[in-house]
Amino acid sequence: MMDILQQLLAGFAIALQPINLFWALVGCLLGTAIGVLPGIGPALTIALLLPVTAQVAPESAFIMFAGILYGALYGGSTTSILLNMPGESGSVMTAIEGNRMARNGRGAAALATSAIGSFVAGTLGTLALTFLAPTIAELAFIFGPEDYFALMILSFTSVAVVMGTSRVRGFTALFFGLALGTIGIDTQTGQSRMTFGTLELLDGISFTVVLVSLFAVGETLYVASRQTRAAGVVYPLKGGAWMTREDWKRSWKPWLRGALIGFPIGSLPAGGTEIPTFLSYTVERRLSEKPEEFGNGAIEGVAGPEAANNAAAAGILVPLLTLGLPSTATAAVLLAAFQNYGLQPGPLLFATNPGLLWGLIASLFVGNVILLILNLPLVGMWVRLLLIPRPYIYGGIVIFALVGVWGLSTSWMDLLLMCGIGLIGYVARVYDFPIAPALIGLILGPQAEIQLRRALAVSQGDWSVLVGTPIAATLLAIAVLVIFLPFLVARFRGAMQESKA
């Protein structure tokens, strides 16, 4: 306990250095901006900034990324409330009540409860992360290669099942990513795989290229082909009162409950932010003394989901920092960023690079304060970003996608891949395939392969090693269960209804 506090203090010493405060501010500004703007999210932004980080110390880079991660959540809630346009999937629930409040002239109160709730829950989530992460990291020391392999299999199945609407499509996305991950030189034997005789493919397909193509290019093509003619209506802030005493009274419990729901779910593999925000909304509607207000601008319906959203974002960092396990697209990019610096998140990182990790965790506290200051009084400024005409936003996105892809190694092959994979990203949107499983397959696939081979090498080819430890056996069992869970639940419900009838 004292040890953790001491480490955290050391982390603050790093996060509060002027240069790192500067990067935190840059990250928070960027994050809020991209949260407000359509078509560009935190995963894409961090991916585009990856090459830049070659010039920056890892501590500073991750402090900036943390600002982007949290900032996008704040920005996303602003557009949900004022425009009914949830920029990120986690702010869909906020839009329901928040936009109603804005229409009723209570936009300022909705923005305030969402910003303060985000701050409260973000801080609570970070606090939980502070104390939980080192403990889990300790635990991971006893993980053998077979345990890591099982953990990755669990991550694969849960991501493929939870994301998107259909298991077949989720797994298709996952295997697409796994297949792309096999391209290039096999790290263990030096054999080239699936390169089709092209020199450029020997290094494999860059994660940045895939991410930029699937997100930026796929989204641009999709939105271009299906534009809404009607422009969004911004509900003005004028005349609205800030939070009243009544609002505070109705908000503080949802904030705490949201944090309580968000953090644990966020820290599960494939937890994400959709489920906790949805759950928090449902809980608040059940518990509300005025359930009739839900659907007409109930402040609890903004406070709860917003808090859950930010706490879940802190939760997502738990498996990422302790086990190197990403559960969202943004976490996958952060993992790629660690790898860019030659770092592997996990228990060893807490031992070898405590400055980086604790600096990052401390910066999450700092970032929350910066974001509260940036977002409460300056919300009018952020809304102005929406005045940028849509054609210019997407034109700009394509230019920055080009910077990200061409800047990697000025390779024509990368441009070709950008077109091809961008088209696949378009098709994925048209036919409702989730994108995150592909990214997680791409980044975790090669690692799962390494762990599997390591386990088999140690056991001299005995496959039973994969269920040889209690941890591995349990994790694999859960992984299998996850695949069949939706099926079992449906069966169970059917049986219940039959027995009732």
Next chain:
Amino acid sequence: MSSLDQRKAARPWWLGVAVFAMGALWLYGAAGIASTTNYIGLGPAAMVQVAGGGLAILGILLVIQALRGETFAAQEEEGADAAAPPSRSAFLLALAGVAMPLLTMKMLGFPITAMLAFTLVTHAFGSRRTLLDLAIGALIGTFSWYGFELLGIELGPFIPLLR
């Protein structure tokens, strides 16, 4: 959109075929990987086989799903109307913008390519002020080129042809 188109959109059997084809390609590729170093029971081809086999099976499942009439509805995105009839011209203009660098990047360099791509994409989104868009694109392209150069990201010569 005619009803025929709608039925086609609802039953994208070709998608399953494409996924299957990719799986087959990977399985074929795996067969070409020499497994001489296969001393631990798992050679370099194994993962390729798993990925290819998985894609092939999923491709078949997708075809079955499509033929059974499972719906493949478009995703809701900010600023996009999933139910709207897709505009082919806008799509092709945007695609041209993304593909333009393939033709121009090596010869004309980043700033000019960015200008052209920007203008094509803005036109895909309904802008008709071509000269203004070219100017803005050129500005963003040039600033990006200089800015990222300062940050140490090499985006190639300013205009390769002039070198």
